[in-house]
Amino acid sequence: xxxxxxxxxxxxxxxxxxxxxxxxxxxxxxxxxxxxxxxxxxxxxxxxxxxxxxxxxxxxxxxxxxxxxxxxxxxxxxxxxxxxxxxxxxxxxxxxxxxxxxxxxxxxxxxxxxxxxxxxxxxxxxxxxxxxxxxxxxxxxxxxxxxxxxxxxxxxxxxxxxxxxxxxxxxxxxxxxxxxxxxxxxxxxxxxxxxxxxxxxxxxxxxxxxxxxxxxxxxxxxxxxxxxxxxxxxxxxxxxxxxxxxxxxxxxxxxxxxxxxxxxxxxxxxxxxxxxxxxxxxxxxxxxxxxxxxxxxxxxxxxxxxxxxxxxxxxxxxxxxxxxxxxxxxxxxxxxxxxxxxxxxxxxxxxxxxxxxxxxxxxxxxxxxxxxxxxxxxxxxxxxxxxxxxxxxxxxxxxxxxxxxxxxxxxxxxxxxxxxxxxxxxxxxxxxxxxxxxxxxxxxxxxxxxxxxxxxxxxxxxxxxxxxxxxxxxxxxxxxxxxxxxxxxxxxxxxxxxxxxxxxxxxxxxxxxxxxxxxxxxxxxxxxxxxxxxxxxxxxxxxxxxxxxxxxxxxxxxxxxxxxxxxxxxxxxxxxxxxxxxxxxxxxxxxxxxxxx
Numbered sequence: 001x002x003x004x005x006x007x008x009x010x011x012x013x014x015x016x017x018x019x020x021x022x023x024x025x026x027x028x029x030x031x032x033x034x035x036x037x038x039x040x041x042x043x044x045x046x047x048x049x050x051x052x053x054x055x056x057x058x059x060x061x062x063x064x065x066x067x068x069x070x071x072x073x074x075x076x077x078x079x080x081x082x083x084x085x086x087x088x089x090x091x092x093x094x095x096x097x098x099x100x101x102x103x104x105x106x107x108x109x110x111x112x113x114x115x116x117x118x119x120x121x122x123x124x125x126x127x128x129x130x131x132x133x134x135x136x137x138x139x140x141x142x143x144x145x146x147x148x149x150x151x152x153x154x155x156x157x158x159x160x161x162x163x164x165x166x167x168x169x170x171x172x173x174x175x176x177x178x179x180x181x182x183x184x185x186x187x188x189x190x191x192x193x194x195x196x197x198x199x200x201x202x203x204x205x206x207x208x209x210x211x212x213x214x215x216x217x218x219x220x221x222x223x224x225x226x227x228x229x230x231x232x233x234x235x236x237x238x239x240x241x242x243x244x245x246x247x248x249x250x251x252x253x254x255x256x257x258x259x260x261x262x263x264x265x266x267x268x269x270x271x272x273x274x275x276x277x278x279x280x281x282x283x284x285x286x287x288x289x290x291x292x293x294x295x296x297x298x299x300x301x302x303x304x305x306x307x308x309x310x311x312x313x314x315x316x317x318x319x320x321x322x323x324x325x326x327x328x329x330x331x332x333x334x335x336x337x338x339x340x341x342x343x344x345x346x347x348x349x350x351x352x353x354x355x356x357x358x359x360x361x362x363x364x365x366x367x368x369x370x371x372x373x374x375x376x377x378x379x380x381x382x383x384x385x386x387x388x389x390x391x392x393x394x395x396x397x398x399x400x401x402x403x404x405x406x407x408x409x410x411x412x413x414x415x416x417x418x419x420x421x422x423x424x425x426x427x428x429x430x431x432x433x434x435x436x437x438x439x440x441x442x443x444x445x446x447x448x449x450x451x452x453x454x455x456x457x458x459x460x461x462x463x464x465x466x467x468x469x470x471x472x473x474x475x476x477x478x479x480x481x482x483x484x485x486x487x488x489x490x491x492x493x494x495x496x497x498x499x500x501x502x503x504x505x506x507x508x509x510x511x512x513x514x515x516x517x518x519x520x521x522x523x524x525x526x527x528x529x530x531x532x533x534x535x536x537x538x539x540x541x542x543x544x545x546x547x548x549x550x551x552x553x554x555x556x557x558x559x560x561x562x563x564x565x566x567x568x569x570x571x572x573x574x575x576x577x578x579x580x581x582x583x584x585x586x587x588x589x590x591x592x593x594x595x596x597x
Contacts, residue, residue: 333470505567507568
């Protein structure tokens with residue numbers, strides 16, 4: 001038996017990292033892949049596994065040490081190879097992916113059914129078993145899950161950093177800036193409670209640095225996770241050139257052959273035609289997040305979630321915001337009673353909000369962008385702005401990747417149809433995320449990515465979510481899930497309703513924000529929850545409980561009898577259920593709604 005050294009592997013783009021845990025000591029027995037130590041940088045943490053089975057003779061690091069690639073972790077006395085027995089002949093064959101793979105987290109078929117093998121593909125010496133096109137939340141999830149299941153994976157991303165739109169120029173940077181906006185607004189409002197602060201001084205360079213640091217820590221962590229899983233990452237614009245071939249880098253670029261593929265190419269902002277879109281003063285959401293300046297006057301075209309969130313940021317930083325929406329209400333798809341508290345608040349804060357209004361023309365001038373409007377009473381004919389944010393939706397990228405050359409059907413809008421296993425019409429090619437349809441949300445894409453990876457690895461899996469929550473991180477936040485009252489009315493469906501106003505919540509009153517409410521919608525026959533909405537501080541953090549309640553088939557008593565901590569915003573969920581049941585004591589309900597026996 002020989003002594004073997006286990007060394008610190010490649011740790012990415014940092015020279016040294018901290019040892020935060022030592023998981024073994026001299027005399028311990030370890031197997032291959034047993035964790036020895038935990039390393040942590042400012043971007044991520046990782047456990048370092050043993051590369052040899054045997055007994056630990058010496059540990060070369062301690063908690064608090066800083067180590068780099070090649071540093072000694074431990075000396076292990078390697079175990080002798082096991083003797084083959086007559087009943088169990090020795091073999092040099094490696095276990096198959098199916099033998100190594102853990103069971104699917106949420107199988108959609110009976111556990112007694114055998115796993116379906118990966119779809120048959122033409123014989124070939126593929127460069128990779130699974131190719132994933134796009135490294136957003138859905139794409140990297142699919143790649144990492146597939147690698148964990150034993151597949152050889154190549155992840156192709158057009159940008160230098162992993163994470164896609166969400167991590168780099170979408171969800172994450174916008175939430176960092178919305179946090180800053182919330183702090184500014186809370187400080188200003190404290191004057192009503194006897195605590196006055198001076199006017200904030202905005203250092204855009206440092207603010208952008210904070211936002212970029214948040215993004216960098218997450219994307220850097222993804223790079224380490226990819227290395228740890230031995231996922232090959234390839235950077236460049238890519239397009240399919242056949243059912244099993246992808247070209248990266250245009251004509252003459254690298255061609256990668258694959259056995260199976262997952263398309264996770266995402267979406268892009270809609271650009272309005274006949275506008276001077278090459279003028280840098282006309283921005284999409286990506287441009288708005290760059291924080292080039294704080295415009296004195298900002299026009300936001302689009303009253304959906306993206307437009308409202310960016311309007312929140314710029315209004316708090318000091319811009320006079322005018323918001324224009326073509327529809328008659330903000331945040332189409334959400335019940336009006338949930339939007340109303342938000343609209344009341346921002347009408348006090350913004351220069352103007354014009355509903356049912358069309359922006360007919362944007363004209364670039366030296367002194368600004370002149371916008372011409374067509375709307376109802378009170379809408380001006382035109383107005384001059386320093387900058388314009390166009391936030392009228394996103395368009396799927398299905399038509400930009402040569403999918404038709406792989407045989408994949410793409411509709412005229414750029415969407416790709418899939419079944420419950422995320423398969424396209426080409427059985428060995430899957431699609432996930434924005435380009436398979438609404439809602440275009442990162443949390444939907446991640447679940448679809450896991451399903452695609454598991455099916456590609458031969459597991460029984462399927463996307464079977466009853467509901468997908470939506471959240472606007474405005475001030476106040478607005479969140480909803482499941483059936484809405486608007487949908488129910490359109491369908492002629494009857495619903496039971498329980499509402500708890502936050503004006504009766506001790507926690508919301510202590511926060512100085514009593515405009516919120518929690519609303520639960522029930523099937524009147526079964527009393528099971530089928531939908532919910534929350535408007536108020538941290539509504540997005542509350543909606544997850546209600547999504548779970550719908551998935552679990554909870555009825556009003558299940559929710560109302562669950563003991564929630566007091567005083568919290570979460571207890572408004574239980575109180576809304578009690579309001580429906582007629583058992584609530586924190587509100588006075590009419591006698592006809594008295595407690596049920």
